[in-house]
Structures are given as structure tokens and as C-alpha cells.
Amino acid sequence: MVTDPGAPKVLIIVPAYNEERSLARVLAAIKEKAPAYDVLVVNDGSGDGTSRAARAGGASVVDLSFNLGIGGAVQTGFKHALRQGYAVVVQVDGDGQHPPEEIQKLVEPVLRDAYDVVIGSRFLEPTDYRGSRRRRLMIALLSWLCSRFAGGKITDCTSGFRAFSQPAVAFLADNYDMEYPEPKCIPALARQGMRIKEVSVNMRERASGISSLSGLKALSYVINVTLALLVDSIRTRPSQRVGEDEP
């Protein structure tokens, strides 16, 4: 890949669990729309040919020995990005619901150092997104809760389509929830003083695979995230970063 050696390095993290069928398309689209960025596929213990598909698509691949869940997979990408010194990290899901043509919209505010976290939102402005009524209600409820804890307006707290600055990545590499990372990390990042912004993006229906939120699972998700946010808000925190209060 030809990149300007002076340009800030950008890493696209693609978490993938059994996404053999959609991954080739997703990686091809990323290569076309964001050719200058490195791509890391985190194969979250898939039982299919996800790893092969990722390598065939020209991405670097981390194969996890067993399934860690979305949080554990993405966090692996954060750790990699931190060690390799990437300036910006973008998460693009391997199931094809995050359109690569929107990546630049997320990266740009972080690149010009205006924000630390940029979240691609389906609900900030009217978009083509058509989710079930239950799903929309669920997201609205959790987003409201998330906004209360984060002290700013969030419309799509479950969106995993995000860009992060290096300080945000450094924090998340050590603090990222295994099961409900998307909503849970927003208040945590806000408490760290990270500047958070949403931009309106279009999202597609998944290229393949089934929604991870259906039926009773949806209710359980809402309850668990609510509990997680409440618990998180009363957790004791490690003292501020070492060195900040030194003369």
C-alpha cells in the first residue's frame, strides 16, 4: 500500500465473527474508499473461513484463539493500534452494515484534532436506516440514558461505527467492556475529558448473518446495558494519569 510517510497513520479495525461470506465485499469496499488506511481484521474465534477471507482481502489478521465477544475483539485492535503508534483508529464491522464511503466523515474531525471520539449515528438526521420499531425505541432509550451519564447529547449509543484519537485508544486499550462496549464506553470516555461528537451516517442492512438483537435478547440487552451504565457510574476509578500533577 502506498502511503505518504509523513501522514498520520490510520488503522481500520474490522471485528469479524463468522463473517466469511461478507468479509471479502467489506474489505474490497474499504480498499476502494479508504486506500491509504491500514486494515486489521480481528477474527474473534470464528469457526468458518473468516481468517482466510481476511488474508485474501489483503488485511492484517489477528486470530483470537476463542470467541471473546465484540468488546474483547475490538480491544485487541486498540492494543495493536497503540503499540504500532496509529494516530487514528476507525472501527468498521465485518458484517457489512458500516458503509466504507462514510469512513472519511468519521476520520476527518479526529485528524484535525477537533474531537477524540466521532460516532457514526443513524438518528442524528433522517437517514435511509430502517430498523424495527422495537429496535429504534431500544436505541433511543439507551442513548437517552447514555447522554445523561455522558453529559452531552448522544443519539446512537449502540453504533459501532466510530473513529478514535490516539488518547482515546490508549484509554480504551485498558478499559473496554467485553459485552456491551459501545454504550458503556461513552460515559467513561466523557469522564476522561475526551471530546465526543456524532456525525450522521447511512448504515446498510447486514450483508449476511443475523442481527445480534432479536426477541428476548433485545430486552436482556437493554436491562444489561442499563445495569452496566449504573454500575459503571458508581465504580471507583483509578487515580488520574500519572505525571499530570507533577510540577
Next chain:
Amino acid sequence: MRPIIILAVVIALAIAGTVLANLRRQRIREEYSLLWILLGIGLVVFAVFNDLVDQVAEALDVVYAPSLVFFLGFCFTLLLLFHYALEISRLSEQNKVLAQELGLLKLEGETSGTTVARGAKSVSPEGGEGSR
């Protein structure tokens, strides 16, 4: 002495002895075994001085003495379960970190051309402690 009391003492001693034997052979770490030691000692004490339950029950104003035993047993079980919940949380966190580090190491091995994966296979399964 009533046979049931002899049986109770024997069982209590067996449980306490099992805990101590495993502790001595370092099959179980001290921090995990504290509750079990306390249980073993408690069982022996209550088996030998079998009037103790009645006396404690009376002192605590418990009408039906055996219910005190069940209550204590329940408390012990809850405590133990909570202890396990803590341990499982700690272990799963460590497990996650290990899986992540292993994945990242394999990737580093691939990109730097060294054969981490192949090298790992040559380590004998008995390795580590046994080779010292």
C-alpha cells in the same frame, strides 16, 4: 456416646483432614482454602460438642435449633459462591488478556517473518515446572 455423634465426628474429621492434606501438598492455594479450613474446624467443634448448637440457639433465641445449622450452612454457601464469582471474574479477565496477547504475538510473528507459531509447537507439553 451415641453412634450418630461418632459418625458426625468421623465425617467432620475426614472433611477437615482432606482440606489440610490438600493444602499441605499445595494442590490448593491458601487464599482459596481459608473458608474450607474454617468449615472443617467448625464441623469438628460442633460434632464433638454437640450440645453447642442447642446452647448457641438458645442464646440467640432460636426456637428450633437445627434451623440454626441450616442458616449457618446457607451463609457459608453464599459466601463461597461470592468468592467464586470474584475468582471467575478475575480469571476471565486474565484469560481475555492472554487470548489477546497471543493473537497479537502471532500477528507480530507473521509480519516480522519469525515463526512464533512453529516455535511454540516444539515446546514439550510437560515443559515449565518439570524441566527445572
